Amino acid sequence: MSKAIEFKQIKKVYGEKTVIEGFDLTVERGEFVTVIGSSGCGKTTVLKMVNGLVIPDGGSIFVEGRDISEMDMISLRRNIGYAIQGSVLFPHMTVEENISYVPDLLNKKDKERTKKAVEKWMGIVGLEEDMRERYPSELSGGQQQRVGIARALAASPDILLMDEPFGAVDEITRGQLQTELRQIYEKTGITVMFVTHDISEALKLGTKVLVMDRGKIEQYAAPEDLLKAPSTEFVSRLVEKERRVCTLPDEQLADCGHSGAAGHLL
Numbered sequence: 001m002s003k004a005i006e007f008k009q010i011k012k013v014y015g016e017k018t019v020i021e022g023f024d025l026t027v028e029r030g031e032f033v034t035v036i037g038s039s040g041c042g043k044t045t046v047l048k049m050v051n052g053l054v055i056p057d058g059g060s061i062f063v064e065g066r067d068i069s070e071m072d073m074i075s076l077r078r079n080i081g082y083a084i085q086g087s088v089l090f091p092h093m094t095v096e097e098n099i100s101y102v103p104d105l106l107n108k109k110d111k112e113r114t115k116k117a118v119e120k121w122m123g124i125v126g127l128e129e130d131m132r133e134r135y136p137s138e139l140s141g142g143q144q145q146r147v148g149i150a151r152a153l154a155a156s157p158d159i160l161l162m163d164e165p166f167g168a169v170d171e172i173t174r175g176q177l178q179t180e181l182r183q184i185y186e187k188t189g190i191t192v193m194f195v196t197h198d199i200s201e202a203l204k205l206g207t208k209v210l211v212m213d214r215g216k217i218e219q220y221a222a223p224e225d226l227l228k229a230p231s232t233e234f235v236s237r238l239v240e241k242e243r244r245v246c247t248l249p250d251e252q253l254a255d256c257g258h259s260g261a262a263g264h265l266l
């Protein structure tokens with residue numbers, strides 16, 4: 001596997017407060033990394049540093065092998081999809097216009113190609129054809145979230161950053177969106193970094209889980225390893241409920257499907 005994202009000795013200071021220091025992380029290409037940790041521990045900051053929305057105060061970040069401080073932000077972001085919680089759609093644009101916004105910038109002349117991309121992604125995220133002409137205010141929260149995901153994916157980025165993208169939807173929609181996202185990931189082989197507060201979601205979706213506390217990495221491991229061998233007290237407490245939901249012996253934990261009902265633990 002080659003490296004998609006690499007953080008080397010990253011430091012971030014807000015005002016007087018150092019929120020991240022000595023942060024090293026490698027995300028291999030094709031990995032689905034879920035990021036979980038206590039509130040305010042720096043998850044969003046880490047994510048936003050990948051697409052240059054937050055600039056580190058020390059260290060280097062490499063995306064697909066290139067130091068992002070030497071790249072122009074437009075070409076960096078072109079290759080990185082970004083979806084966040086709630087509706088961040090352009091309210092004055094239809095569903096179609098929202099999804100085609102970035103592809104339109106990229107294939108200015110090829111309207112047909114953009115139209116096909118919109119059609120394809122609406123289908124994949126489960127949006128009905130007749131929603132094309134609607135405005136965000138005419139959609140439910142779950143539908144708006146789907147448009148947000150389609151928009152993040154429509155330019156076919158190699159990397160997808162998601163910050164609690166399912167935080168504002170009901171449990172059923174959330175389950176559907178999780179399944180759809182996992183299928184998109186399996187079909188496209190995209191590299192994903194996904195921030196969540198929900199340990200069940202982190203274990204269910206991730207091929208690797210990054211557990212953070214106060215700007216530091218507590219553990220970075222496959223879900224089954226987190227359950228089998230939590231490396232700190234913090235991780236142990238985090239996965240405790242999941243382990244109780246799974247009443248299998250340790251060696252079979254990997255097969256339990258990580259589908260416990262722990263909900264929001266943090």
Ligand SMILES: Nc1ncnc2c1ncn2[C@@H]1O[C@H](COP(=O)(O)OP(=O)(O)OP(=O)(O)O)[C@@H](O)[C@H]1O
Pocket residue numbers: 014015019037038039040041042043044045046
């Ligand atoms: N622009 C900013 N200015 C000052 N402090 C900030 C800024 N952005 C974040 N912080 C602080 O940095 C710390 C890390 O914030 P961040 O949003 O990365 O945490 P998080 O783990 O994503 O939090 P949560 O889980 O609550 O969303 C917090 O203490 C936060 O208050």
